Amino acid sequence: MPLSLLLQYLFSGITAGGIYAVIAIGFNIIYNATGIINFAQGEFAMLGGMIAISFTAFMPLPAAIACAILVTAALGGVLEFVFIRRMKNPTVIQMIIVTIGLSILLREAALHIWDEKVHSLPYFTGNEISSIRLFGACISPQVLWVLGTCGAVVVSLSLFFAHTPAGRAMRACSADRIGAMLCGINARNMVTLSFMISAAIGALAGCVVSPITATTYDCGMPLAVKGFTVAIIGGLGNSTGAVAAGLLLGIVEALCLAVMPMAFRDVVVIAILLAVLSFKPSGLFGNAASQGQKEF
Amino acid sequence: MRRRSFALFAAGIIAVQVATGLTGSDFLLTQLTMAAWYGLVVVGLCLLMGYAGQISLGHAAFFAIGGYTTAVLSTVNLLPVKTAPVITALAAVGLTVGGTDAWGSEVLRLSPWLSLVAAVTVSALVAYGIGMPVLRLRGHYLAMATLGFGIIVYRLALGTPLLGGADGLSDTPPFPLFAGLALDGSRAHRLFSYYFSWATVLAVMFLLVNLIGSRAGRALRAIHGNEAAAGAMGIDTSRYKLHLFALSAVIAAVAGVFMTHYTGGIGPAETSVMKSIRYVAIVAVGGMADLWGALIAGTILNFLSLRGFFGTYDDAVFGAVLIAVMLFAPSGIVRKRKL
Numbered sequence: 201m202p203l204s205l206l207l208q209y210l211f212s213g214i215t216a217g218g219i220y221a222v223i224a225i226g227f228n229i230i231y232n233a234t235g236i237i238n239f240a241q242g243e244f245a246m247l248g249g250m251i252a253i254s255f256t257a258f259m260p261l262p263a264a265i266a267c268a269i270l271v272t273a274a275l276g277g278v279l280e281f282v283f284i285r286r287m288k289n290p291t292v293i294q295m296i297i298v299t300i301g302l303s304i305l306l307r308e309a310a311l312h313i314w315d316e317k318v319h320s321l322p323y324f325t326g327n328e329i330s331s332i333r334l335f336g337a338c339i340s341p342q343v344l345w346v347l348g349t350c351g352a353v354v355v356s357l358s359l360f361f362a363h364t365p366a367g368r369a370m371r372a373c374s375a376d377r378i379g380a381m382l383c384g385i386n387a388r389n390m391v392t393l394s395f396m397i398s399a400a401i402g403a404l405a406g407c408v409v410s411p412i413t414a415t416t417y418d419c420g421m422p423l424a425v426k427g428f429t430v431a432i433i434g435g436l437g438n439s440t441g442a443v444a445a446g447l448l449l450g451i452v453e454a455l456c457l458a459v460m461p462m463a464f465r466d467v468v469v470i471a472i473l474l475a476v477l478s479f480k481p482s483g484l485f486g487n488a489a490s491q492g493q494k495e496f
Numbered sequence: 497m498r499r500r501s502f503a504l505f506a507a508g509i510i511a512v513q514v515a516t517g518l519t520g521s522d523f524l525l526t527q528l529t530m531a532a533w534y535g536l537v538v539v540g541l542c543l544l545m546g547y548a549g550q551i552s553l554g555h556a557a558f559f560a561i562g563g564y565t566t567a568v569l570s571t572v573n574l575l576p577v578k579t580a581p582v583i584t585a586l587a588a589v590g591l592t593v594g595g596t597d598a599w600g601s602e603v604l605r606l607s608p609w610l611s612l613v614a615a616v617t618v619s620a621l622v623a624y625g626i627g628m629p630v631l632r633l634r635g636h637y638l639a640m641a642t643l644g645f646g647i648i649v650y651r652l653a654l655g656t657p658l659l660g661g662a663d664g665l666s667d668t669p670p671f672p673l674f675a676g677l678a679l680d681g682s683r684a685h686r687l688f689s690y691y692f693s694w695a696t697v698l699a700v701m702f703l704l705v706n707l708i709g710s711r712a713g714r715a716l717r718a719i720h721g722n723e724a725a726a727g728a729m730g731i732d733t734s735r736y737k738l739h740l741f742a743l744s745a746v747i748a749a750v751a752g753v754f755m756t757h758y759t760g761g762i763g764p765a766e767t768s769v770m771k772s773i774r775y776v777a778i779v780a781v782g783g784m785a786d787l788w789g790a791l792i793a794g795t796i797l798n799f800l801s802l803r804g805f806f807g808t809y810d811d812a813v814f815g816a817v818l819i820a821v822m823l824f825a826p827s828g829i830v831r832k833r834k835l
Contacts, residue, residue: 470648
């Protein structure tokens, strides 16, 4: 394989991987706050893309994306408030089933609000055919937007968790829920906040990826499965691990395309997930001790 | 109590058939027969979720493994190799079927009985193979692993030319049973297929109800209640979970085999994630650990869905059902019972 072709595959892998990493971080935030996996995470990305596409009819692109993120974040908070908060002493199976139910309802609602057609946001800079040449490979400017977003999300989240009162309160809840409540932190509100942040991040991911992969009402579930795979490989709850795992998985996926039909790409990715789950459930970048804190 | 449930259900099946016959709406029996086979999958999953406490978001995959195995094996044309010793031996014991295919050309095919055996074997092997590593996981990990397994099977069905790709496989022969009768979608066999399907479901129910009441069933309930405590009592928890996983997989595969011969084909939609989630939704409605509840809920919901009663809200209904049951009646709505 010539070097330029290899680079081309690498860039395409890094782009996909960046998005998976952002989705995985969304999983991690809710997981850290509540110990549950939100199966509706992919639908937040779908909604973000769809809402932004609708808003571009009325306002410029940056404003549309900002509004889409706000609306999706509000929706995430409402869903938590209406459904998750209502459950008293839920078992893990019940939480799984409720979030799966939510994901189906969001998807079906999107199908009826919009339609089954393929939509997409315009490219943030340039258009479909503008490209930057790098060592013989061509990359779209949108790829830089994806990577920049991924980096910005990681940096701003780590600042948020380290330096703001709300971020510290969320970390306290994740470390010891009862202890945090004794210190006067409202743990339930922190769960709502975690759903809002997670929905906002999902919506952002859905917006930046929309020009490249397009948005359809049912694009959430595949994204969620990939995002979860990345979250597991990176170690659940570990956001730096998620970025490394995301890039790794994206590159593996892109190289798969080089040697086998497109239809089998997901088979390889999920086989990796099953292998990691079977042999090292704490992930490649996680440690067993931090995982043991969560109840399963 | 137990005997009464069976008698009531059997009476219900006969009453429904008589009612459709009297009102001239016996075309409804087609969907009722299909609902029986889906009901069988639900009952098997109920055993796994309700009694062993293990969630499976990939049960449609086992249904599809059964269906695809029989569809591949029972549609191979053996005419070019009909003089091979193996084929003549099979023909001598009646395990080959002659006839014509959908396009009128003459074919010689393996008996669906052989492919039923193959489907059971394949699904059991896959269940043990996938269950051994996966069933050590719990909660979200198990849910995602089984979901991933379902997606793998879906992708393989979609991407493999031998399995017909997106079109799936069609033109499967009728499943020959006894006295010249066969399970298929023809009008002549509609009544027979209906009663055969429900008799099979009741027979499986009989086996499962007895299993639950046995030593193994008590062990399974102990595992559901508290796995560590069950282990401390000397129950080999991983072995019980694995065997039960395989049993419910085989039940799903058998349902897939008969459904494929009844409808005359199978496509990749049977193994989609949404199908698996539907089965979980129905088990939840029935009340997790209630085989009769799951069977009744499965029959009603599947029948309405197959009749197109929910229109474009078909999937949304199942999503809403999942949420509503979990929020308002986690122990099911058909019948409440303490485990």
